[in-house]
Structure formats: structure tokens, C-alpha cells
Amino acid sequence: MSLFKSASLVSLLTLASRITGLVRELLMASTFGASALTDAFNVAFRIPNLLRRLFAEGAFSQAFVPVLAGVREKEGDAATRQMVDQIATVLAWALTATCVLGVAGAPVLVWAMASGLKQSPDGFEAAVFMTRWMFPYIAFMSFVALSAGILNTWKRFAVPAATPVLLNVAMITAAYWGAPWFKSLGIQPIYAMAGGVLLGGALQLGVQIPVLLRLGMMPRIRLRWSSLKTAWNHPGTRRVTTLMLPALLGVSVAQISLLINTQIASHLATGSVSWLTYADRLMEFPTAMLGVALGVVLLPQLAAAKAAEDAQRYSNLLDWGLRLVVLLAVPCAVALLTFAKPLVAVLYHYGAFTAADVQQTTGALMGYGAGLIGLIAIKVLAPGFYARQDIRTPVKIAVVVLLLTQLMNLLFVPYLAHAGLALAIGIGAMVNALWLLIGLLRRGAYTPTPGWARFALQVVAASALMSVFLMWSAAHFNWLGFEGQLLQRVGLLALCVVGAALVYFLSLTVAGLKLRQFVRK
Known part of the structure; x- marks a missing residue:
């Protein structure tokens, strides 16, 4: 399968995940709105998510996948299987x-994450209660990450990419049926969402087990103390844990930034945490469909190329990925900056989610964009x-960017409130990416192929034409005036999005860009 087809498969499955995630957020927004209790749930959900990013798709995956791919490339499947068993044993004890x-x-965790919830005692206690119920979610997701690393290395991309849908389905069920049922029992309805999160984690792990069994790569976990010592002393485990230490610091930097931002938002207007969360959910569409999909496909391929000492293939893989980023991320960014309000209004403006909430979420979305x-x-x-x-270099960059982001918070938040937090994150990400690119270029690891200047000019010109169409669409229709007309507003949004895509890709074609060049083996 070509890289493009693999990335497209992951992207399509991720799209399904994000669509169900959007349905989840829409239900939550219309059912619970933006209140102290929704802030409490979002804070409680962020705590296991923070640790998930440390243990699961964060530091663990960054260290585990390259080592796994390297061992398989050099030593074969038997040695790889033994390493997986030992790492799974250590992971089980740690979790x-x-x-x-x-x-x-x-x-203590809730206070550290959002001490501002103390202003609402009910909100603080609700956050503590839901944190306790959702904490085991981290264990499920860490083993999901272990399984996904194995499956992606074996080029079985579909199941790991599809599993997030199950979390969304579980949370949709909790919002649609669980919350009313809890209310009828005299239980706080928001607590149903905590149960949905826990169920979703169990389902995500469950669907990966049959695939691992078919591959003969189901981890065998040993629970004896002597087995733990043996597992800890395995060379693969030592290599992964050695790489995890700087990776852990790197991921921690991002999570510290999130922690600080949540702490600041909890002291701003009530609903600020929720507005940022709703905007972040929309941002996950392009970042996950493109960024995560490319990362999932490229990491094992890059690791294999490095293990085989194929420098040209390594550089070409990076070049292909970066060209796809420019081709698709630039128009997405333009769309978020020029068409944010219609997106937020059509997707969230229902039930308890007011016009004021639309305005506040729009500001955050533009900052991220x-x-x-x-x-x-x-x-x-x-x-x-x-x-x-080499995990140390991205970590060093992340530490400096964290400091820069917090300095920007001091500048932006007094004037832009919660939207200033989003803008600081966005600018920090641009600095981080540019620094990483310079690092790869200076090491000679990446050599751009010819034609970048012409390609960039084609993309910028096509995006400019698209922005004109989107600005006209945003101003021409009263996007807040479609209450009670779901089909009309969704249909109009779909027409605008399709129209923008046509303008963009037709402009690229007229400019002479051949899209077939991105489909490669």
C-alpha cells in the first residue's frame, strides 16, 4: 500500500472519529451548555487525558515505536515479540x-489543574468525584497505545485509527440516554459522562485484542515480582525507558502549558474552560485528520529507513509529508481565520449554547487557527x-517554546481573555515547527526536493482566492438566525465548505499543480 493510501485510510477513519466526537460535543453543548459543572467535567477529563498523553500516545509511543521498528528490522519477529512481552509487564505494574x-x-490533582473551581464548591466536588471515576481510563488507553504501536509497525493502520470512535459512541450514549436517566434518579446528570469515558476506554482496548491475536503479537503480562525484575532488565525495556525520560519531559512541557492555561482560564469568566474545549474539539478535525494521520504512518517508516541507513528514503519521506502539510493545512488555517463563526454557530448553537457562547468560542477557534x-x-x-x-532536541525546543508561550499569555490574556490563551498556543506551535525544521536541515537529515518555491506560491494564491469566497459567505448569511432550522443551516454550511474546496483545488489545477505527485509508493 502506498504512503498516500495508508495516510488516507487513517485520515478517513480519523474523520469518522472526529465526526462522532463533534456529535458528542454538540450533545454536551445542547444538554449542559457552558457552566461550572461542564467546567468541572472538562477539568476532570483533562486529568486522565494529561496522563494518557504522558504514558500513552505521548512519551511512551515516541520511545516505543522507533525501538520496536528497529528491533523488527534488525532482529526479526521473535525478538520483537519477546520485547513486547517484557515492556507490557513493566507497563502494567506502572499503571x-x-x-x-x-x-x-x-x-490535589483537581486543585492543581483548576484551583479556580474552588469559587464554586459544587463544581470542585463534582470534578473530584468524576476524576476518581475516570482515572482508570489511563490504564485502558496506555495499553491501547501499546497495541497501536504494534499494529502500526505491522502496517495494520485501520483498527488503531478507528478505535477512538468507540469512546465517542460511549460518551454520546451517556449524554443522550445516561444523563436523562441519572436525572430521573436524582443523580447529577453530568456524572453520566464519567461513566461513558470509562466504558469507551474499555471498548477501545477490547477491539484491538483480536487483531493482536491474529498477528501472534498479543502481549503476555507477568504479574510476579520476579517477572517484573526480568522485564525491567530486558535490553528493549531499558532502551525504551531511556528514551522515555527526555520524551516524558517533552510531553510534560506541553501538558504543563495546558495545565497553566486551564488554571488561568478557571480564573476568567465562567465558561472559559468550556469555550476553549469546544474550540479545541473543532481544531482536532484538521490536526488529527492530517497531522496525526501523517505521524502515525511516517514514524515507523522513518524508523525503518533510519535502521536500514537509507538516508535518501528518510529525507524523501519527510519532504512528502511536509508538502502534504502545506497543501492541506494552509487552506484549513485560512478557513478557520475567515469562517470560524459560521462553523461554531452551525455546530454548537443549540439548546443551552447561547449566541454569547458562539462569540466566545469563535475567538478561541481563531486563536488556535x-x-x-x-x-x-x-x-x-x-x-x-x-x-x-533523538528525543532530546525536540524537548529542548519545547521547553523554550513553553516559556515563550507563557510570556505571550502575559501580553494577550489581559486584552483577549481566553482567546489570548489559544493565540499564544498557536504562535508557540509555529515557532516550535520552524525550529524543528531548521534542526533537521542543519543536521543534513532533510534535504528539500526542487520546486518548493513554486509549490508554495501556488498554494498561497489558491488559498487567497478561497479566503475571498469564505469571507463573503461568512458576511452574507445570518448564521445565528437559523435557530430551529437544522437542515437549512447544515446544508448551507456544507455548500460553503464544498464551494471553498472547489475554489481551492480548481485554482491549484489552473496554476499547474499536479496533485497526482502526492500519491507515491
């Missing part, structure tokens, strides 16, 4: 301890370092 400590220390290209490019550039088992 058990983490979950016990997390449940016991939930009040300013850095969309950087957010997606990082997903291609960082694996360029991880595949070389």
Missing part, C-alpha cells in the same frame, strides 16, 4: 500504581527526530 495514587489524590500550520507540521517534523532516537 496499577499510577491509578491507585490518582484515585487517592484526586482532590493562527497556529494550525505549526500544530500539524510538528506531527511530521518531530517524528523525524524520534525515528533517529
